[in-house]
Amino acid sequence: MNAIVPGSCMWNLWHGCRKLSAGCAHCYVYRGDARRGLDSSRVYQTKNFDLPLRKKRDGSWKIPPDSMVYTCFTSDFFLEEADAWRREAWEMIRLRGDLRFMIITKRIDRLQVNLPEDWGQGWEHVSIGCTVENQEMADHRLPLFKAAPIRHKIIICEPLLGPVNLQSFDPGSWAEQVVAGGESGSEARVCHYDWVLDLRRCCLEANISFWFKQTGSCFQKDGKTYTIKRALQHSQARRAGINFTP
Secondary structure (H helix, E strand, O other): OOOOOOOEEEEOOEEOOOOOOHHHOOOHHHHHHHHOOOOOOOOEEOOOOOHHHOEOOOOOEOOOOOOEEEEOOOOOOOOHHHHHHHHHHHHHHHHOOOOEEEEEEOOHHHOOOOOOOOOOOOOOOEEEEEEOOOHHHHHHHHHHHHHOOOOEEEEEEOOOOOOOOOHHHOHHHOOOEEEEEOOOOOOOOOEEHHHHHHHHHHHHHHOOEEEEEEOOOEEEEOOEEEEOOHHHHHHHHHHOOOOEOO
C-alpha cells in the first residue's frame, strides 16, 4: 500500500462508524468529529458518494485514470449501517476499472454482504486491508481474511497495540504486504519498536513487502519512550530505514 501522494485521492462515500475493538478506542475520526461538535456514531452518505463517476466540464473524469482511491477512510466499508448503499458503491467501483481502490476494514467477517455476483476471487483493481491491532484480533480476523476471496490482501497492524505473531498464518502464501504503525493523538497508547521489528522479520522470512508507516505519538525504542509530534511521525518511521520490498 502506498502513501497518499499525487495521483491518489480520498473517497469517503459515507461517514460515521461504531467502535468495534481495542484499536478503535482513540479513533482519529471520532477525535476530528468531536472538535466539530459532530456525532461520529451517526452514519450518513456524504456529498461525495458518487465521486468516481463525476466528470469535469470537458468530459474527463474528476478522478483521473490510474489513480489510487483510498476508499471509506472515515468509516468502514462493511459497516452494517451502510448495507443499503454498498451494492451501488460496488457498481461505481466496477465501472471505474481504470482506477485502483484501497479498502481497509475491521469487519472482514462481513465481506460477503452485498458482494457483487461476479466478484469471483476478487477484482484485480481492488485491494483490501484487514486491521489487526493486537494478537487477539489477529487470531480472530486473519483466518477469515486468509480464506476470503480477495485478489490483493494487505495486513494492517495499525494502531499496533501489542506484539503480533503472524507466522502461524503463513502470510507469505496469501498476503502482499504488512503495514505497521503506532497510534496518533494525545491519548495514544505506546508502540514498541521491537513489535515493529518482529513484524518486519516475519515479512523478510515470508518474502512479502513490509511498510513501517508511522511511529504514532507515543513510541518506545531501546527502553526509552518518546513523544513524537504528528507532523514527524511518518518521517521518523522512514528514517528507520526498515521498509522492505521483495
